Amino acid sequence: KNEVEQSPQNLTAQEGEFITINCSYSVGISALHWLQQHPGGGIVSLFMLSSGKKKHGRLIATINIQEKHSSLHITASHPRDSAVYICAVGSGMDSNYQLIWGAGTKLIIKP
Amino acid sequence: NAGVTQTPKFRILKIGQSMTLQCAQDMNHNYMYWYRQDPGMGLKLIYYSVGAGITDKGEVPNGYNVSRSTTEDFPLRLELAAPSQTSVYFCASSRDYHTYEQYFGPGTRLTVT
Numbered sequence: 001k002n003e004v005e006q007s008p009q010n011l012t013a014q015e016g017e018f019i020t021i022n023c024s025y026s027v028g029i030s031a032l033h034w035l036q037q038h039p040g041g042g043i044v045s046l047f048m049l050s051s052g053k054k055k056h057g058r059l060i061a062t063i064n065i066q067e068k069h070s071s072l073h074i075t076a077s078h079p080r081d082s083a084v085y086i087c088a089v090g091s092g093m094d095s096n097y098q099l100i101w102g103a104g105t106k107l108i109i110k111p
Numbered sequence: 112n113a114g115v116t117q118t119p120k121f122r123i124l125k126i127g128q129s130m131t132l133q134c135a136q137d138m139n140h141n142y143m144y145w146y147r148q149d150p151g152m153g154l155k156l157i158y159y160s161v162g163a164g165i166t167d168k169g170e171v172p173n174g175y176n177v178s179r180s181t182t183e184d185f186p187l188r189l190e191l192a193a194p195s196q197t198s199v200y201f202c203a204s205s206r207d208y209h210t211y212e213q214y215f216g217p218g219t220r221l222t223v224t
Binding site: 045101 | 151152153154156170199201203208211212213214215218220
């Protein structure tokens with residue numbers, strides 16, 4: 001079983017829909033990252049969080065440390081949101097610290 | 112600021128050939144990373160560096176070498192290319208390893224035939 005699992009693997013939705021992408025992990029973490037990989041391949045960091053909730057524009061990220069689960073929400077989705085969304089968790093301390101990457105969720109928003 | 116730059120964008124190698132993937136950042140970041148991304152898989156860390164002169168192996172270092180002679184540059188060397196090294200390679204940098212976001216280069220798509 002992978003230490004970081006994302007669901008769904010693929011998601012297709014209509015423009016305007018509310019989108020939720022989930023990330024579950026099995027290790028203790030110090031931080032969780034959400035990143036966006038554009039169709040052209042570029043990777044951009046969206047959020048880094050260790051507790052609670054963060055919001056940036058139409059994007060909201062939440063994390064529940066007790067349940068080892070995070071969600072990325074997109075409100076009023078738009079075709080330009082089409083991308084692969086990647087979850088990564090930071091685990092370990094000092095020289096043992098590592099980022100463990102999920103396989104990504106491919107999102108397609110249809111106009 | 113250019114951020115993180117990578118060259119080349121695309122490359123086709125024959126089995127056994129060697130090449131160096133270049134990576135540079137102008138943000139004065141101490142930490143730099145090389146990842147590979149295979150289709151449908153998560154990023155895998157090849158090597159990382161915590162500062163000039165200091166490098167360490169990641170999850171999948173075999174077949175690769177790195178050096179870090181300056182803060183800005185972190186080249187990745189493939190000595191004897193193999194088909195298993197066909198992948199997209201990303202270089203990234205961050206101010207710190209623990210709690211700071213990573214900034215990624217545009218990637219290099221490498222095919223070994």
